[in-house]
Amino acid sequence: ANTADERELTDGFHLVIDALKLNGINTIYGVPGIPITDLGRMAQAAGIRVISFRHEQNAGNAAAIAGFLTKKPGVCLTVSAPGFLNGLTALANATTNCFPMILISGSSEREIVDLQQGDYEEMDQLAIAKPLCKAAFRVLHAADIGIGLARAIRAAVSGRPGGVYLDLPGKLFSQVMDAEAGAKSLVKVIDAAPAQIPAPAAIKRALEVLKSAKRPLIILGKGAAYAQADDDIRALVEKSGIPFLPMSMAKGLLPDTHPQCAGAARSTVLKDADIVMLIGARLNWLLSHGKGKTWGEAPKKFIQIDIEPREMDSNVEIVAPVVGDIGSCVAALLAGIDGKWPAPPSDWTGAVKAKRDDNVAKMAPRLMNNNSPMDYHGALGALRSVIKERPDAILVNEGANTLDLARGIIDMYQPRKRLDVGTWGVMGIGMGFAIAAAIETGKPVLAVEGDSAFGFSGMEVETICRYNLPVCVVIFNNNGIYRGTDINPTGGADVAPTVFVKGSRYDKMMEAFGGVGVNATSPDELKRAVDTAMNSGKPTLINAVLDPAAGSESGRIGNLNPQSKLKKK
Numbered sequence: 105a106n107t108a109d110e111r112e113l114t115d116g117f118h119l120v121i122d123a124l125k126l127n128g129i130n131t132i133y134g135v136p137g138i139p140i141t142d143l144g145r146m147a148q149a150a151g152i153r154v155i156s157f158r159h160e161q162n163a164g165n166a167a168a169i170a171g172f173l174t175k176k177p178g179v180c181l182t183v184s185a186p187g188f189l190n191g192l193t194a195l196a197n198a199t200t201n202c203f204p205m206i207l208i209s210g211s212s213e214r215e216i217v218d219l220q221q222g223d224y225e226e227m228d229q230l231a232i233a234k235p236l237c238k239a240a241f242r243v244l245h246a247a248d249i250g251i252g253l254a255r256a257i258r259a260a261v262s263g264r265p266g267g268v269y270l271d272l273p274g275k276l277f278s279q280v281m282d283a284e285a286g287a288k289s290l291v292k293v294i295d296a297a298p299a300q301i302p303a304p305a306a307i308k309r310a311l312e313v314l315k316s317a318k319r320p321l322i323i324l325g326k327g328a329a330y331a332q333a334d335d336d337i338r339a340l341v342e343k344s345g346i347p348f349l350p351m352s353m354a355k356g357l358l359p360d361t362h363p364q365c366a367g368a369a370r371s372t373v374l375k376d377a378d379i380v381m382l383i384g385a386r387l388n389w390l391l392s393h394g395k396g397k398t399w400g401e402a403p404k405k406f407i408q409i410d411i412e413p414r415e416m417d418s419n420v421e422i423v424a425p426v427v428g429d430i431g432s433c434v435a436a437l438l439a440g441i442d443g444k445w446p447a448p449p450s451d452w453t454g455a456v457k458a459k460r461d462d463n464v465a466k467m468a469p470r471l472m473n474n475n476s477p478m479d480y481h482g483a484l485g486a487l488r489s490v491i492k493e494r495p496d497a498i499l500v501n502e503g504a505n506t507l508d509l510a511r512g513i514i515d516m517y518q519p520r521k522r523l524d525v526g527t528w529g530v531m532g533i534g535m536g537f538a539i540a541a542a543i544e545t546g547k548p549v550l551a552v553e554g555d556s557a558f559g560f561s562g563m564e565v566e567t568i569c570r571y572n573l574p575v576c577v578v579i580f581n582n583n584g585i586y587r588g589t590d591i592n593p594t595g596g597a598d599v600a601p602t603v604f605v606k607g608s609r610y611d612k613m614m615e616a617f618g619g620v621g622v623n624a625t626s627p628d629e630l631k632r633a634v635d636t637a638m639n640s641g642k643p644t645l646i647n648a649v650l651d652p653a654a655g656s657e658s659g660r661i662g663n664l665n666p667q668s669k670l671k672k673k
């Protein structure tokens with residue numbers, strides 16, 4: 105073909121890239137291979153940032169948290185069958201957490217897959233993805249790429265956000281079509297997540313219920329953080345004078361040090377509140393389903409703000425459902441909270457403050473120890489100062505004790521700065537979240553990782569070094585899952601299932617890739633090493649040596665472990 109002819113043609117590769125760019129998607133997280141290697145290369149050549157990982161699950165987690173941070177779908181690109189399945193865990197996790205994400209996978213030839221004739225990496229990926237995500241689509245014709253991507257973007261970000269699967273069979277990429285027709289086939293999605301305005305009657309009902317409260321409480325969830333309605337949420341809390349309890353990833357929406365913050369009085373506010381307003385938080389296991397011992401004896405009424413109507417009454421009766429997007433709902437509520445709004449009774453706010461001050465005072469001395477080997481409180485006391493001094497840094501956190509204690513001890517000051525295991529309590533989000541947080545925000549990232557938790561995504565330290573990202577990973581190395589002290593009761597050579605190699609030096613992994621590795625044995629050493637890392641922005645991994653006996657089984661959720669009824673012999 106002569107060059108004049110070529111100029112008039114486009115193909116699947118270029119249409120996918122043009123469609124992404126047209127919709128402002130400037131970053132792809134993925135792992136290359138057949139049939140998407142050239143797609144990644146061409147995307148990079150076209151100015152898209154292509155971040156290449158060592159395992160698709162980590163790329164998928166990166167895309168998911170990019171979605172949470174930006175309200176645009178994060179894109180993960182994988183190869184067929186095994187790569188797709190690796191990415192699928194992240195897609196399911198994104199959907200569970202209401203993060204917008206699109207998993208784009210190359211796939212094998214339909215004719216062969218559907219007759220099950222054993223193609224290279226054969227798998228009916230669309231069918232497998234469907235039950236695990238919010239929506240799933242396949243594009244068979246190059247002319248449909250624009251529409252396919254538009255559907256995927258809308259499905260991911262409109263209504264309750266979630267994960268979308270987009271199946272692109274290998275043959276599609278080399279399909280050619282007339283360039284002008286191709287350009288016309290692309291769709292720029294207008295108003296991808298339209299405002300969903302709450303009904304005035306629902307707002308009126310909610311305000312009446314709230315006004316009747318003697319002991320009101322506002323619970324902020326990660327939906328509220330996602331909504332980016334930070335100023336109005338803060339105004340609603342402050343004008344109403346109601347104590348607020350942040351769920352883990354909503355910490356920092358208002359500072360944890362805010363006088364109305366009830367984070368350190370959690371058990372008291374859940375037990376004793378009479379009216380509870382949920383903003384972007386579900387009454388799932390993390391809130392004991394809204395009933396039982398945690399919620400006390402006294403009757404309770406719930407107001408719930410959520411974009412998903414079916415969330416209402418999912419666990420207990422919601423007396424005032426407010427369905428709409430949080431920005432619109434909070435603005436409407438705020439309009440109804442004027443100067444005459446009654447402050448909550450002072451015996452209630454006083455009781456919350458007393459409990460909070462008591463818990464904070466009890467914890468304070470434990471955070472100041474300089475023990476070696478470290479305990480959780482000593483180590484986390486040091487990291488708490490790091491975030492206090494750098495409130496715009498992003499904290500990534502996973503583990504059991506490492507997670508639960510860091511959540512309580514490290515105060516957050518700004519919205520969307522704490523990223524963690526979320527609704528599933530999943531290990532493995534660490535490095536993917538840290539990488540995307542650095543890429544999407546340009547801010548320094550501190551990843552506080554249990555040694556087990558780190559292992560699920562640890563190879564991505566190479567990725568961190570390769571892209572020279574300002575990520576400081578701190579591994580709380582207690583030699584195992586929860587503790588490093590279990591022994592094999594048979595006396596056999598195998599160690600207990602929860603225990604790892606003793607005295608491991610994770611810092612040397614980082615050095616292998618040109619990053620900075622530090623072995624820290626005391627809180628003072630740890631603080632110095634983290635400060636240096638955060639100031640330099642150099643990829644750093646700190647092996648924090650923790651007392652193997654310091655943790656407890658499953659951290660704060662040991663009660664979820666089933667117990668054997670049989671007595672030990």
Ligand code: OXT
Pocket residue numbers: 352367368369370371372389390391463464467502503504505506507508511512513525526528529530531532553554555556557558580582584585586587655658659660661
């Ligand atoms: O009010 P009271 O008096 O009750 O006090 C509360 C607060 O008011 C108070 N507080 C404070 N006091 C003082 N000052 C301040 N600032 C303050 N803030 C709060 O403290 C208490 C407690 O507060 P909290 O935490 O808010 O309340 P509580 O009661 O704990 O809240 C309940 C929950 C349920 C909301 C909360 O606990 C929560 O969010 N939990 C999340 C738990 C979670 O998701 N855990 C992760 C999963 S555990 C397990 O599954 C693990 N696995 C299995 C596995 C997983 N997960 N995934 C995959 C893919 N495969 C396998 C594994 C392998 S964990 C794990 C690895 C563990 O080992 P590591 O080495 O990684 O970690 P280590 O344990 O460190 O060794």
Ligand code: ADP
Pocket residue numbers: 200201202264265324325326327328330331351352353354383384385386387388390409410411412415428429430431526527
């Ligand atoms: P947490 O774990 O912090 O309690 P959840 O993930 O359980 O939070 O709940 C988040 C809720 O927020 C979901 O029910 C989701 O539908 C809702 N949500 C997410 N984004 C919005 C939004 N923009 N407007 C309204 N609700 C939202």
Ligand code: MG
Pocket residue numbers: 554555556580581582583584585586587
């Ligand atoms: Mg551990």
